[in-house]
Amino acid sequence: MQLHQLEYLVAVADEGGFTRAAERLRVAQPGVSAQIRKLERELGHALLDRSGHRVRTTPVGVEVVSAARAALEAVAGVRRVVDDLDGLLRGTARAGMVSSGPFLDVPGVVADFSTAHPHVVCSLVEEGSGALLEGLRSGRLDVALVGAAGTLPEDLEVRTVSEQPLVLAVPADHPLAGLSSAGPSDLAGRDLVLPAEGNALREAVDLACAGLSPAPHVTCSASDPAVLARLASRGLGVAVLPGSVSALRSEGLATVPFEAEGVRSRLVLAWPRGDVGPAAVALREALLAAVPA
Structure with a gap:
């Protein structure tokens, strides 16, 4: 069992398919499929149900994905300790956005952040607010600029931009x-x-x-x-x-x-509650600093 196999499994579980998981991981889709099948053979259980339009985890797969997340987070914690000692920022920072007009230059902030931290792999997607909120809740995104025309999401941290x-x-x-x-x-x-x-x-x-x-x-x-x-x-x-x-x-x-x-036209910067990697925190702070006063 190898760490990249666990990473592939978690990505497929989050994305609901091999193609989107491969895009997220920036690897070839056949490689993702092959490595997960290899992991399934090693464990002796099917971890993914591939019969439907969306790939889902089997009952055994649910437990293995949970353990895989814990293992990957433990490894990330070790890397963060080393990075802190080296004084470098590493890891990934994944942002999302709706079209923001003049209120917050998310692409500009992400580009400047990427230049300032070359060891961080940054990504930015533009989607509808519903997809962005789902991405924050599933762990696919670390921070996103979303529309909030009704009530604000109570399960996420938010700051109003406009x-x-x-x-x-x-x-x-x-x-x-x-x-x-x-x-x-x-x-x-x-x-x-x-x-x-x-x-x-x-x-x-x-x-x-x-x-x-x-x-x-x-x-x-x-x-x-x-x-x-x-x-x-x-x-x-x-x-x-x-x-x-x-x-x-x-x-x-x-x-x-x-x-x-209850109907408003709001743009908010939203991010998950709880612990995230230092790169994600740093990008979030850069975006918050760019919010107009």
Whole structure:
């Protein structure tokens, strides 16, 4: 049994498949599969159930993965002791982000951190808030900039980066354009253009509009707020957006403050509770230092 076999097993268990595990580990996928099969033969048990769309751990595999995590953490602890004695920062630091606009330059911070600490393997992914939160909880990510349009996640540490009012964006001749403010009931039966599924704002608006009759209809979705503003300006639906989106003005849209209980437009920096490696802590501190005052 070798440490890299345990690392491969944990990665497949976290990612739910061999391809994503190989991408995370930066190794060839056939090598991951071969090493895990070798480990299974050595232990005399199947550790992974490969029969479904997503690879899952068998009952024996659950216990072995738990022991593998402990073993890998113990080895990492030994390495940290040596690194501390050498005065060097080593290890991995894995960050995630949604599109942040001007609020926090996550790519810039990660690039500067990587340059300052050449012995740290840094990675950065851009995904929807739902996938990023799952990555933090599973251990795939160490820190992430996520959207939090509803309640803040209680199982993670968070720091607010920005908070903005929401607006309905409509053409100037739209029936809603003359309102001083609007709420979920004003969206009943209307066509909407909203962020893509998995976006925190989309989930919050869906929740706020649940139970409306007639129900609103989402005609288009996109991850870029500027695209949503453009779609709204062409009459494809009412856009629900943060008020700071610059494209609202460039597209000539009228904006109406949107008020719904528990719905906000927030960006937060989030990270798991508990112990993490020193490289992950250092990257998190670099990101926190870059949050505008």
